[in-house]
Amino acid sequence: MQLFFHEHTSDDQFTLDSEESKHLIKVLRKTQGDRVKFTNGKGCLFHCVILDSNPKSAKIKIEEREFLPEDDYYIHLAISPTKNSERMEWMVEKLTEIGVHEITFMESKYSERSHLKLERLEKKIIAACKQSLKTRVPKLNPVRPMNELVQDSKFNTYQRFIAYVDKENDRHLFDKVKPDNAYLILIGPEGDFSQQELQLAFGNHFLPCSLGKSRLRSETAGVAAVHTIQLKNNLKEL
Structure with missing residues (x-):
């Protein structure tokens, strides 16, 4: 087909x-x-x-x-864009193929980039939808400050996660996800989140989570997070 x-x-x-x-x-x-x-x-x-x-x-x-009916769950990924635009293009393609519903680019303290060519990214998303036979195009949002995003009341009903690297943050995202929910997960830049940003997220009911023992690039972490949530929701049907 x-x-x-x-x-x-x-x-x-x-x-x-x-x-x-x-x-x-x-x-x-x-x-x-x-x-x-x-x-x-x-x-x-x-x-x-x-x-x-x-x-x-x-x-x-x-x-x-x-x-075709919508999914029973909704995955919103917020991620700090990398300096290399080609890596962001690769990421949105893979996220679309796996099954993300919304992507927001997020500006945090150690962000490497604040402007993106959204029109080009949207074309990549549409091409990925056609290739993976998806009838719903994920929503793509422009760069938004992290402090504004985490305090937005529209996400009060979402399961909210923040992924970061810390030896004490060892509980995997898979173990925390509850199926059939709306989710917002934050992925930081290569320099990770600052302590102030982590505390702000925790204060707004974001749960810390790990994506495994390896240190991942930002775009890899984004793909891993969306795949993990998809996997948890699809396994419930088995």
């Missing part, structure tokens, strides 16, 4: 832009009458047929609409 993306699917027919048309018709060699599947990134799967295989403006008709 191949999955394609088109955000504006309110009508029964739509036209692809030149880039998507070229990919569909020239690269993948699709032609008039071929069946294809699209998503709008909001949980809908559209069973479609190609009406016009113009490589500059392919026309698509929706024959059937299928709505």
Whole structure:
């Protein structure tokens, strides 16, 4: 199965832009009458047929609409961006494939970067959704100060975690996660969180957690955290 993306699917027919048309018709060699599947990134799967295989403006008709239910849980990762933008691009791709629901970039005391090209990251996310056959595009937020994030009352109903490296912080995230919840987990920069930031998080009901014995890069820690929460929620079904 191949999955394609088109955000504006309110009508029964739509036209692809030149880039998507070229990919569909020239690269993948699709032609008039071929069946294809699209998503709008909001949980809908559209069973479609190609009406016009113009490589500059392919026309698509929706024959059937299928709505896929949301997960019973919600994973929100807040992470300090690294200096290397390619590592952040790799991370958002992998998070999307594994199954994150929302990503916030977080500015903390030892953050290495405060500006990101969100548009480029969003394209990476959409490409990862298509590759991994996901019909929901994760929400991507701009950089937000850590102190503002941890004190936001909207997260009062979430299970809240802060991952950091400390020999006394040895209880793994897997052991603390309760299935079927909304989660917010904080991942710091390469220099980790400051003591003041840790105390601020603890004072706002964030639980300390470990991601294992190894010292991980920030982007690796982000992927490990999301995978751990996904694993805990999926194991309950076995």
